[in-house]
Amino acid sequence: MNDKKVYIIGAGISGLVAAYELEAVGYRPVILEASSSIGGRLKTDVKDGYLLDRGFQIFLTGYREAKKYLNYDTLNLKYFDGDMVILRTDGTIHVTDPLKNPAGIISMAFSKVGNIKDKIKLLQMVTSVLSKSDEEIFSQPDLTTEEFFLAKGFSPEIIFNFLNPLYRGIFLEEKLTTSSNMFEFVFKMFNKGKAAVPELGMQEIPNQLYSRLKQTELRLNTKVINIEGKKITIENEDAIDADEIICACKPDYLGDELKNKFINYHDGKYNQVTNIYYAIQRSFIAQPIIGLVPGENFLINNLHFPTDISAAYSTTGKALLSVSIVNDVSTINDLEETIADELQQLSGVDSRYFEHIHTYKIKKALPKIVSPTYDFIPTQVQLDKHIYLAGDHLVNASLNGAMISGRRAAEAIILNDSVGKPEYLGPISTSGMEVQS
Ligand SMILES: Cc1cc2nc3c(=O)[nH]c(=O)nc-3n(C[C@H](O)[C@H](O)[C@H](O)COP(=O)(O)OP(=O)(O)OC[C@H]3O[C@@H](n4cnc5c(N)ncnc54)[C@H](O)[C@@H]3O)c2cc1C
Secondary structure (H helix, E strand, O other): OEOOOEEEEOOOHHHHHHHHHHHHOOEOOEEEOOOOOOOOOOOEEEEOOEEEEOOOOOEEOOOOOHHHHOOHHHHOEEEOOOOEEEEEOOEEEEEOOOOOOOOHHHHHOOOOOOOHHHHHHHHHHHHHHHOOOHHHHHOOOOOEHHHHHHHOOOOHHHHHHHHHHHHHHHHOOOOOOOEHHHHHHHHHHHHHOOEEEEOOOOOHHHHHHHHOOOOOEEEOOOOEEEEEOOEEEEOOOOOEEOOEEEEOOOHHHOOHHHHHHHOOOOOOOEEEEEEEEEEEOOOOOOOOOEEEOOOOOOOOOEEEOHHHHOHHHEOOOOEEEEEEEOOOOOOOOOHHHHHHHHHHHHHOOOHHHOEEEEEEEEEEEEEOOOOOOOOOOHHHHEEEOOEEEOOHHHOOOOHHHHHHHHHHHHHHHHHHHHOOOOOOOOOOOOOOOOOOO
């Protein structure tokens, strides 16, 4: 047992993983969480008989780090089909997953989505990304994703109809400025494994992580307002003296001292999304696939029926529809009606049948990271002698990135604690990275 008082600020994925790693070697950490529940940006609400994930999120089973921490069987994962449907006012186009159905390549030659060369390029890209390690992908020179599509020679049709709406919906941005290395990583994950959601919603992921903690104390509704040295100041409570502190949230919320040290890692900009849920008698897609809406004529970027993936998302007998909008819609007053009208145009179903359930406006959804990485050396995010960082903003905006960052913060504490002791193993290195002294 290690009696050092380690405090973790934030019960998101990175904080929960940090606690797990610390527990594994005998620490009994305390998690201080500002909100009333665990999960951070990964939460599922229950409303009117529906499970509502806060923003459309998918779990990619190919994530290497997630395999260390999650039991996929007990999550009872429900899978998306690799196909997609493109919704246009002149009709829908089914896009076949080339790996699952290579024969679909022929029909592509005649479709409006792209041309046969595009499909061959996509297949070549699959082979290319699967041959690279995750670390290699992130260490390549990069372009923006938009520049990358052009540099690869994809036709304007496939970029417009398929690549743009799909990756706008993943990176949550109107213009695809996210690094092409992040694009390649996500593209690899789609092709290495499957896209899934736990049967009972995305919150099952943090719930499972938390259920594995046996020696960790969790304090909810505990907002940290400042850290100075080893002193943690909590809103409306007495200050705490810690031995070690992990900030598993953005440290610029926690006082100027940290803010000034932190600016090297993330410029503070986020991509945002608006996610609207409707109930309707029946799914107009009726398959576990994502619908993409190309072009500028619609606010809707992508949609899917969570109940087509997991029936447990609704207990009312109705289908649940999730719509994602990446444009800034803050000035639109009748947003839910406007989107219902768009749904009518795209599906032919009268807008009055779309019963609004809930709208999430998520301003700080994904940290904009100019140069994402796969991993980092633990000591790189040691802000000072006793303060360490964790969080997806340090590596790349994904559950996998959040998990790696949590593990690395815990490893840094464990490593520093072992210096001078017989079990000291020397600096930890990460593959493909130089160990800094
Ligand atoms: C809409 C949306 C879609 C996404 N889609 C995907 C996807 O499809 N696939 C994927 O892999 N990833 C996706 N992500 C990203 C993924 O959810 C995040 O990478 C991950 O959840 C980040 O975890 P974290 O621990 O780094 O941070 P967070 O989840 O932000 O956790 C930080 C925690 O710290 C707490 N906190 C903050 N300030 C304080 C304070 N002062 N005192 C105490 N506690 C504090 C917060 O309440 C929060 O619980 C998506 C995210 C969003 C929002």
